[in-house]
Amino acid sequence: MSWETVIGLETHVQLSTKTKLFSRASTAFGESPNTNVNLIDCGLPGVLPSINKEAFYKAIRFGMAVDAQINQTSIFDRKNYFYADLPKGYQITQMDLPIVLGGSIEIAIDNSVKTINITRAHLEEDAGKSIHDQFDGYSAIDLNRAGTPLLEIVSEPEISNAKEAVAYMKVMHQLVTYLEVSDGNMAQGSLRCDANISIRKKGDLELGTRTEIKNINSFKFIEKAINYEIKRQIKILENGKKVVQETRLYDSAKDETRPMRSKEFANDYRYFPEPDLLPVVISDQEMQDIKDNFPELPKDKEARYEKDFKLSSYDSKILASSKSMADFFEDATKKTKNFSLLSNWMIGEISAFLNKEAIEINESKLIPNNIAMLINRIDDQTISGKIGKSIFEEMCSTGESPDQIIESQGLRQLSDDGEIEKLIDAVIEDHSKQVAAYLDGKEKLFGFFVGQVMKLTAGKANPETVNKILKEKLKK
Numbered sequence: 001m002s003w004e005t006v007i008g009l010e011t012h013v014q015l016s017t018k019t020k021l022f023s024r025a026s027t028a029f030g031e032s033p034n035t036n037v038n039l040i041d042c043g044l045p046g047v048l049p050s051i052n053k054e055a056f057y058k059a060i061r062f063g064m065a066v067d068a069q070i071n072q073t074s075i076f077d078r079k080n081y082f083y084a085d086l087p088k089g090y091q092i093t094q095m096d097l098p099i100v101l102g103g104s105i106e107i108a109i110d111n112s113v114k115t116i117n118i119t120r121a122h123l124e125e126d127a128g129k130s131i132h133d134q135f136d137g138y139s140a141i142d143l144n145r146a147g148t149p150l151l152e153i154v155s156e157p158e159i160s161n162a163k164e165a166v167a168y169m170k171v172m173h174q175l176v177t178y179l180e181v182s183d184g185n186m187a188q189g190s191l192r193c194d195a196n197i198s199i200r201k202k203g204d205l206e207l208g209t210r211t212e213i214k215n216i217n218s219f220k221f222i223e224k225a226i227n228y229e230i231k232r233q234i235k236i237l238e239n240g241k242k243v244v245q246e247t248r249l250y251d252s253a254k255d256e257t258r259p260m261r262s263k264e265f266a267n268d269y270r271y272f273p274e275p276d277l278l279p280v281v282i283s284d285q286e287m288q289d290i291k292d293n294f295p296e297l298p299k300d301k302e303a304r305y306e307k308d309f310k311l312s313s314y315d316s317k318i319l320a321s322s323k324s325m326a327d328f329f330e331d332a333t334k335k336t337k338n339f340s341l342l343s344n345w346m347i348g349e350i351s352a353f354l355n356k357e358a359i360e361i362n363e364s365k366l367i368p369n370n371i372a373m374l375i376n377r378i379d380d381q382t383i384s385g386k387i388g389k390s391i392f393e394e395m396c397s398t399g400e401s402p403d404q405i406i407e408s409q410g411l412r413q414l415s416d417d418g419e420i421e422k423l424i425d426a427v428i429e430d431h432s433k434q435v436a437a438y439l440d441g442k443e444k445l446f447g448f449f450v451g452q453v454m455k456l457t458a459g460k461a462n463p464e465t466v467n468k469i470l471k472e473k474l475k476k
């Protein structure tokens, strides 16, 4: 039997506003538990929420970027359920009239482009966090996150496999960071998704029964969780059984999904319009202001890099693909003139290091000033490219500046012709056999002599100077 996978993603984006969606408490990450909480977040009786317009502006910016319809009048609803991390007993969300309706994004799959339509994107508040591993026999609640603004972006069921789902999430990440609506920090939960997955016979028009895997917060886990779930569902169907519609959890330690709750026990949320908030109306002037201050998107950036920095379209595309890399690159261009060398380092050495460590550039010890300085030292021949690489390693681990490292380790390149000549004379004298062979036609030996000089100087001799003098000395 030939099967087909159908996936729809619900992406939660934490909007990077200073304060919460309905209160003036801070949204800062990593503060001590229950310090960024006020009476509204605690859900005390008699307090009234008020709206943070900035969250709306960010949601609208997203909507405009994906060519969606923006509902300039939108309303909030209550989604009622009981859970310890939700003190009000309901979540304020948007049901019938979300701020963003429709739109689409494009993902690149095997050299072709696929459009994934977006159903809607609505604003809602986040819940608090339950902590089960800090107090023996007790669970604790941290309400710092309660009330943080989220944009939930719902896709149509048009994603066909785990790879496409990852590509979709990567585009989302790129988009929300470029639009500066979110920091996109997946490890901190700023971008996470629920994956709805079903299987049907190839060619069937009706969708199969789906399961929903909750709260996946890394590209790697999205791929693994979906692939596990696809296999699990196909096995059930091949055995002639039925998939149960349920919510499941992905356990990364065991690399498996397992049931959280089934639809039989599903909550009846009893949605109704939030009586404490009026409909939110965004004026035409506000819409125009958002358009007028629209951030640069990857495509515009690519074009600008080709023009302003004379980079190839390939290099420009790679640099512009990540907002944090692009920001870093642009900062560094203010301190060096050799843009192409800088770009080579960003795409080569620096990207390789970040991939190996699986971190973003702003999580590393590298700073734009230091990378620009490294490029300048290679450019002005204070050091060779090779020594540059070892200095770079040191920079990655200590965060020191290249000049500090060059001075403390005496790595300044030897470019003095007289000094290099002396060393070359010594090498020639010590290797008369090789010299004879070379003069006899064994030209490959040239590299051997260069190597010997480099060895004597611990790699510090300027390779161009060495080559030039050696050539003269070894003339027949």
Ligand code: ADP
Pocket (backbone or CB within 6 Å): 006, 007, 008, 009, 010, 154, 155, 156, 157, 158, 196, 197, 198, 207, 208, 209, 210
């Ligand atoms: P709910 O309100 O229960 O979360 P929705 O109808 O809003 O359900 O759908 C949520 C997500 O699940 C959407 O991204 C949608 O595309 C996706 N989805 C719905 N049905 C299926 C299905 N049978 N298979 C895969 N994805 C589905």
Ligand code: MG
Pocket (backbone or CB within 6 Å): 010, 194, 212
């Ligand atoms: Mg859902």
